[in-house]
Amino acid sequence: MTLLVIENYPDAGLAALGRTAARMGHKWKTVRAYAGEELPNEAGTFSGLVTLGGGQNALADKEYPHLPRLCDLIRTFHEADRPVLGICLGCQLIARAFGGRNILSRPIEFGWRHVTPTAEGQADPVVSALGKGGPLFHWHTDTVSLPEDAVHLAESAMTPIQAFRIGRTTYAIQFHFEAASADVREWSENLADEILPHTPDWPEQLDEEAARHADKSDALGEAIARAWLALLRRP
Template sequence: MRVAIVENTRVTEVGQVGIALSEAGAKTATIRAYAREPLPDLDAFDALVVFGGEQNARDDEKHPYLPELVSLMRRFGDSDKAVLGICLGSQLLARAYGGDNLIGAAPEFGWRSIGRTEAGKADPVLSVLPDRFLSFQWHDDTFTLPEGAAHLAENEAARHQAFRIGRAAYGFQFHFEANRDVVRNWMTHFPEVIERKEPGWLDRHPEIEPTDGQLSDQAGLALAHAWVRQIRPS
């Protein structure tokens, strides 16, 4: 099982996704697209993971590799290979299949409640979760669903929290990879950004981490295992 992991920012954490890939014995290759490393070759990998970043999904001028990455995600999906886009990755996947990117339309931060749709209840990945679950959010943008996409999860802040195109191309707006260790690392790297985005959250963190963080970790690892099971090794 060969999996390409595309990073869009310097501080990228594989978290629960990395744990699930390791437990499955996957061989991974990390591509720092933000540092202009060449994007992976479709034929060399069985699956593609695209993580988040501070840029928006239409920021082609500052990040000229984005159109190529969008095209690559679509080619993986059209080839029936598993794709996982998280946060920015989900917005790029929506763009790849004709969705609109809505910049600044859905700010959200912290551990938040998310609900499965009826399609999510029947989905091979989302079906591993209860109807309502917690996951970590950190985004400002959202997207419209591409034509033909299965709408899998939603909440009040951003209706399109998860979707699937075809068999196994998944976009997740929420950071289910972000376990408590990942969140603590983000707190270390970006305290000023977090305080501006959600004033007082850093002070509240010790209270909410043992409850919300633990529940989010459980849901995230279950999702990661379920997505990894969609990979078909060549």
């Protein structure tokens, strides 16, 4: 079976999550919704759904008119008991789809920052891959309130809701576990115009931050990716 991947923004693809999926034998179809490519209406034969990050907010329907339909598609996959994963903006869209509140324009959380699993996260089949926690890459200003019946799985000092689960296999993860250090370097180059206005010294910080955190972050990201991909039906 094939995984459905929704890209919501240029240069915001599967990154290390895709490399791990390929090693595990998974295939996927990518829909570049930000570029006007059509979203499917049904879960069909897809094994699961991944909706990725972006620089817009989760309520930017005028500029990104696919967002309401993407929320519908998230619920469709959830109701079909197909695993769903939302990362960063995707996390915020899952919150929107299930009645959580989107909280916009907070101070930015950027760079490698410590993420700690909650007690529920330590017992969760995916987020328990964090162990006791560690540094993961962040790039967001917006956050969410926890939807009704969601299970709170992880937090950081700046953002209380870093991950949550709805039902058995719908996962919303705010931090960029899919961004290995090589991907962060690529983003830093390709998206410099978006980074430098809020973190002008990032080019000087990057090497030092990567030296301190990249090995641990890359390992944690790989572990989380493998844990979520293991929920999919075998290819």
